[in-house]
Amino acid sequence: MARKVGVSMEDARQTIIKLQDTVVTFKRKNDLITAVDHVSLEIKRGEIFGIIGYSGAGKSTLIRLINHLQLPTSGKVIVDGDVLEDLEQRQFQAMRKKIGMIFQHFNLMNSRTVLNNVEFPLLGEKLSKSERRAKGMDLLQLVGLTEMADAFPTQLSGGQKQRVAIARALANNPDILVSDEATSALDPKTTLSILKLLQHLNRQLGVTIVLITHEIQVIQTICNRVAVMEQGKIIEQGNVTEVFRRPKKQLTREFIDTSINIQEALSRIQKNNDRQKIYFLKFVGETTNQVVVTEMAQKFNISANILFANVDQIDNLTVGVMILDLHGSEVNAGIDFLRDQSVEVEEVVKRVDI
Amino acid sequence: MKHLFPHAITMQNDILHATLETIYMTTISALVAGLIGLAIGLVLTLTQPGGIAEDRIFYNILDKIVNLLRSIPFIILLAIISPLTSFLVGTTVGTTAALVPLVVGIFPFYARQIQITLQEVGPGVIEAAQSMGLNNIEIVYRVFLREGLADIIRVTTLTIISLIGLTTMAGAVGAGGLGNVAISIGYARFQNDVTFVCMVILLAMVFAIQFIGDQMANYFTKF
Numbered sequence: 001m002a003r004k005v006g007v008s009m010e011d012a013r014q015t016i017i018k019l020q021d022t023v024v025t026f027k028r029k030n031d032l033i034t035a036v037d038h039v040s041l042e043i044k045r046g047e048i049f050g051i052i053g054y055s056g057a058g059k060s061t062l063i064r065l066i067n068h069l070q071l072p073t074s075g076k077v078i079v080d081g082d083v084l085e086d087l088e089q090r091q092f093q094a095m096r097k098k099i100g101m102i103f104q105h106f107n108l109m110n111s112r113t114v115l116n117n118v119e120f121p122l123l124g125e126k127l128s129k130s131e132r133r134a135k136g137m138d139l140l141q142l143v144g145l146t147e148m149a150d151a152f153p154t155q156l157s158g159g160q161k162q163r164v165a166i167a168r169a170l171a172n173n174p175d176i177l178v179s180d181e182a183t184s185a186l187d188p189k190t191t192l193s194i195l196k197l198l199q200h201l202n203r204q205l206g207v208t209i210v211l212i213t214h215e216i217q218v219i220q221t222i223c224n225r226v227a228v229m230e231q232g233k234i235i236e237q238g239n240v241t242e243v244f245r246r247p248k249k250q251l252t253r254e255f256i257d258t259s260i261n262i263q264e265a266l267s268r269i270q271k272n273n274d275r276q277k278i279y280f281l282k283f284v285g286e287t288t289n290q291v292v293v294t295e296m297a298q299k300f301n302i303s304a305n306i307l308f309a310n311v312d313q314i315d316n317l318t319v320g321v322m323i324l325d326l327h328g329s330e331v332n333a334g335i336d337f338l339r340d341q342s343v344e345v346e347e348v349v350k351r352v353d354i
Numbered sequence: 355m356k357h358l359f360p361h362a363i364t365m366q367n368d369i370l371h372a373t374l375e376t377i378y379m380t381t382i383s384a385l386v387a388g389l390i391g392l393a394i395g396l397v398l399t400l401t402q403p404g405g406i407a408e409d410r411i412f413y414n415i416l417d418k419i420v421n422l423l424r425s426i427p428f429i430i431l432l433a434i435i436s437p438l439t440s441f442l443v444g445t446t447v448g449t450t451a452a453l454v455p456l457v458v459g460i461f462p463f464y465a466r467q468i469q470i471t472l473q474e475v476g477p478g479v480i481e482a483a484q485s486m487g488l489n490n491i492e493i494v495y496r497v498f499l500r501e502g503l504a505d506i507i508r509v510t511t512l513t514i515i516s517l518i519g520l521t522t523m524a525g526a527v528g529a530g531g532l533g534n535v536a537i538s539i540g541y542a543r544f545q546n547d548v549t550f551v552c553m554v555i556l557l558a559m560v561f562a563i564q565f566i567g568d569q570m571a572n573y574f575t576k577f
Contacts, residue, residue: 067485089489096487107478111501111576121486123496152576165482172486 016176016208017043017066022075024061035061037232038075043225045175048202048209050219050240052255053229059212062229063178066210067099068092080175097121100169100207104181106161108153114164115140115149121171139167143197159190166197170207177201179211183218195221216259220244220312228252244319245284262321265308266348269323277331278307282344283320292341293322299337302328323348361545369535369548373555375449376531379521380559383456384514391461391513392506394420395468396494402469406480406490423462428520431459432527452521452529460517467509475501504574511567515560522556532556 024036035058043049053059064070065077068084077084079095087095108117119136127135140146143163153161162182169177179198183191199222202209213219219226219240227237228251236249247253269278283292297304304324311320326334338345356363394416400406401413426434432455436446439454475498483497499506525533532552540549 069481069484093487093489096485099485101482101485103478103482105478107476107482109479109497109501111503111574120496124488124492154576168482168486178485 014044015042016045016080017041017210018076018078019062019065020076020078022062022065022072022077024058024065024070025073034232036065036072039232039234041227041234041237043208043210045208046202046206047224048199048211048222050223050226051210051212051229051234052214052216052219052226053212053251054214057229058232059229060180063180063210063212066176066178067096067101097172098174099176099178100166100172100174101178101180102162102165102169102182104184106153106158106165106185108161108164108168110153112152113149114145114151114153114156117153117164118167118171121168125172135171136167139170140164142170142201143167157190158186159193162186162190162194163197166194166201170201170205174207176208176210179209181213182211184213184215188217191215191218192221198222216255219255220259228255259312262308262310265310265323269307270348277326278348279324279326279335280346280348281322281324281338283311283318283322284344285318292338292343293324296334296337300328300330300334302326302331302334359547359551361539361543362547362551365535365539365548368539369532369551369555372525372530372532372535372552375529376518376521376525376533376556376559379449379452379456379524379529379531380514380518383453383460383521384517386453387457387461387464387517388510388513390457391464392468394461394465395472396498398465398469399472399498400490400494404477406484406493420462420465423458424466428455428459428523429527431455432524447528449530452524452531456517456520456524459520460513463516464509464513467513468506471505471509472498472502474505504571507567507571507574511563511571514563514567518556518559518563 019039019041022036022039023034026033026035037058039062051059051062061070065072066079068077068087072085080098082091082095084092084095109120112120115133115136118139119132122132122135125132137146137149140149143166145160145163145167148156148160148164153164156164165182166177177198182198183194186194195218198209198211201207202222209222211218211223223240225238226240226243227234228243228249229235230249230251236243236247236252243252244256247256266280281293293304296302304326306322307325308323309321311318313319328334335345362369398413398416398420401409401416403410403413405413435455435458438458439451440446442454443451445451479497479501480493483493488496521529521531522533522536525531525535526537528534532555536549536552539545540547540552
């Protein structure tokens with residue numbers, strides 16, 4: 001039988017998913033592969049929680065622990081107060097209905113119409129055909145696809161298929177929506193529209209969203225909190241703003257750098273220029289880069305040539321980077337001035353190895 | 355006509371009767387072997403490595419049995435299972451007796467065809483169904499049988515056509531039907547026109563089944 005874990009009312013309202021020291025190992029021939037390595041996580045009700053990592057990091061396995069498509073080798077998975085290992089088969093299946101899931105390759109049934117796909121999770125429910133139909137149409141309305149109700153999945157674009165999959169995942173009014181690389185097979189524009197839809201559903205329905213991705217853009221566009229995963233371990237986690245502001249691990253930095261195309265710019269500049277003094281500037285938060293740089297240039301009589309600049313909004317926080325070519329007798333004083341204004345400055349030559 | 359088919363014309367009633375016997379043998383054995391084969395094909399699909407009810411030991415045993423039965427040439431099978439036939443039916447001659455070897459001869463073939471067909475139903479769709487809380491039985495009839503329907507019809511058509519071939523072989527060793535007429539009369543008495551007529555009727559049956567099967571499969575193909 002299921003037992004509710006002894007938590008106060010307040011905690012129960014706050015935390016909807018809790019992983020306690022979970023481990024998942026697979027046997028492959030003679031090797032023992034640890035896909036999830038002592039992971040502890042807490043996901044709060046109503047938030048959008050992102051897990052980022054490269055492929056093979058164990059994200060897919062981790063996310064399947066939540067709806068028990070994957071059983072933990074050890075550790076506990078607690079969803080909405082129920083310890084999953086205590087549930088009987090039937091209760092599992094009931095609980096899985098409260099967790100919607102969407103996939104990278106949509107996984108729609110090609111033999112059913114769009115509407116029938118959306119109605120599919122309701123087939124086992126005690127609903128009349130017309131009630132089911134009405135519910136299906138409501139869901140299609142929610143994802144903006146009512147006009148495609150009678151089409152078959154093969155007639156849809158990738159983005160439309162994912163919308164259908166989202167509608168289907170919401171059919172049982174789930175508390176949690178789990179997304180397994182849902183935008184990884186989509187082009188950037190479609191990705192954005194799907195992310196906006198997820199964000200809208202999160203706000204409108206209050207559904208908690210747990211997503212995994214290898215794209216930092218997904219995290220920065222919709223996530224409130226993020227966990228970075230590498231070799232089965234969560235190496236860093238926190239509010240997206242915090243993690244972006246002060247990444248602790250190299251991998252996290254790599255992901256953030258890809259979001260502002262900084263690597264590409266750096267290597268281009270390093271390849272094509274033999275200038276002496278190239279600096280990498282990073283602004284976070286309220287500091288407005290333009291003004292500070294202008295001020296420095298005037299104050300210390302430095303000529304500043306902008307080689308690269310990018311400003312990004314990440315969860316209401318401004319993150320900007322600039323690569324400057326500085327000339328003048330007082331460059332060092334100028335750098336100190338920038339640092340005083342809480343701008344991170346690094347000489348580019350030092351970063352050659354990245 | 356009389357010149358072209360001198361013997362067949364005089365045997366009209368015999369040939370009609372034989373046609374009905376062939377239809378009877380094909381229909382009954384297709385139904386019985388169809389149910390057995392479908393069930394075993396499903397069990398193979400569910401228990402195979404990576405299946406939703408994976409059971410390596412059970413799968414290996416069943417898999418070997420299916421392979422073994424498929425490896426026995428039908429004409430040998432007819433002879434070797436005659437004790438079973440006489441136990442089940444009470445006799446080893448006649449159309450009803452032929453049903454036993456026909457079923458045993460065709461169901462392993464059908465089971466394997468079903469298994470191969472259901473493997474085409476993507477693991478992603480199965481996982482999606484699991485994530486929605488469907489149990490294995492619901493997955494069988496709402497996902498496997500539904501998504502695989504068009505291909506199941508295709509392999510069923512193929513199997514029935516093979517089965518018609520087997521009925522003629524059974525006919526040659528005493529089961530009656532068109533095979534019997536073609537061999538024991540047409541061939542043995544040098545009445546080649548009889549054999550020819552039997553062949554034409556069999557071909558007509560095969561084409562009809564193929565046509566119906568194709569139409570049904572196309573109707574259920576949505577992509």
